[in-house]
Amino acid sequence: MRSVIQVFRTAGRSRNYVPPSRNVLEHVNRFRLPQVQSFATKSLPACWNCQKKSELKNNMICSDCGHLQDVDATINYFDLLSFPTKFPVEPQKLTKSFRQLQTLVHPDKFSNKTSREQTNSADWSSLINKAYKTLATPIDRGQYLLQLEGEEMPQDNSALNKEFLMTMMEKNEEVEEAEDREALEALNAELIKELEELTQKLTSFFEAKDLQGVKGTLVEMKYLLSIQSSIKQKQQSLLGS
Numbered sequence: 001m002r003s004v005i006q007v008f009r010t011a012g013r014s015r016n017y018v019p020p021s022r023n024v025l026e027h028v029n030r031f032r033l034p035q036v037q038s039f040a041t042k043s044l045p046a047c048w049n050c051q052k053k054s055e056l057k058n059n060m061i062c063s064d065c066g067h068l069q070d071v072d073a074t075i076n077y078f079d080l081l082s083f084p085t086k087f088p089v090e091p092q093k094l095t096k097s098f099r100q101l102q103t104l105v106h107p108d109k110f111s112n113k114t115s116r117e118q119t120n121s122a123d124w125s126s127l128i129n130k131a132y133k134t135l136a137t138p139i140d141r142g143q144y145l146l147q148l149e150g151e152e153m154p155q156d157n158s159a160l161n162k163e164f165l166m167t168m169m170e171k172n173e174e175v176e177e178a179e180d181r182e183a184l185e186a187l188n189a190e191l192i193k194e195l196e197e198l199t200q201k202l203t204s205f206f207e208a209k210d211l212q213g214v215k216g217t218l219v220e221m222k223y224l225l226s227i228q229s230s231i232k233q234k235q236q237s238l239l240g241s
């Protein structure tokens, strides 16, 4: 695990760093976590309107009578958004899928329908929003996948090494000492690059089913994101002064 981190750190620091080759990505894409909640393996519930056990269109709509079913809060977010349950996701594809689902359940389409469908449309709409936000944000997506594996993100610093904590303290000091917007922009650009590297690390750790590595990386991400939010706060306060 340590050697993997070293490799990524070296890769990130090298001026000759190149993004992972297509071969690596293809390898990563073969990785699949076991499906915790898969509709394919569930027995189909009967439609509340026509009572038939028909396939559901997009997990939500009876393919027989077209009525919007009650929300299923236990649905796997990846299934809902038609993605395989694995860490790498294509952001544009995710957004496209999200918009298609939101169009299907848009409350305007149900304003003349039964109150049950109106409620269902609002419920699905908010669940789709939640699922999209979770999958679109690497740290949230990583935490969600970790939960599907039956694990939780550690709430303390035990997953971090001293070297990392020292680096974080230095970064915090740099933010405190930054005197203008340019300096803050530069620090933020550094953080964005480091967060991208951590996202790559998460991909590798999930691929290797190294959940300890996943947890450590998620905690590191949390630290970087908290520094990023102090940068944003300071930028706001500079704008106000």
Ligand SMILES: [Zn+2]
Pocket (backbone or CB within 6 Å): 047, 048, 049, 050, 051, 052, 062, 063, 064, 065, 066, 067
């Ligand atoms: Zn039906």
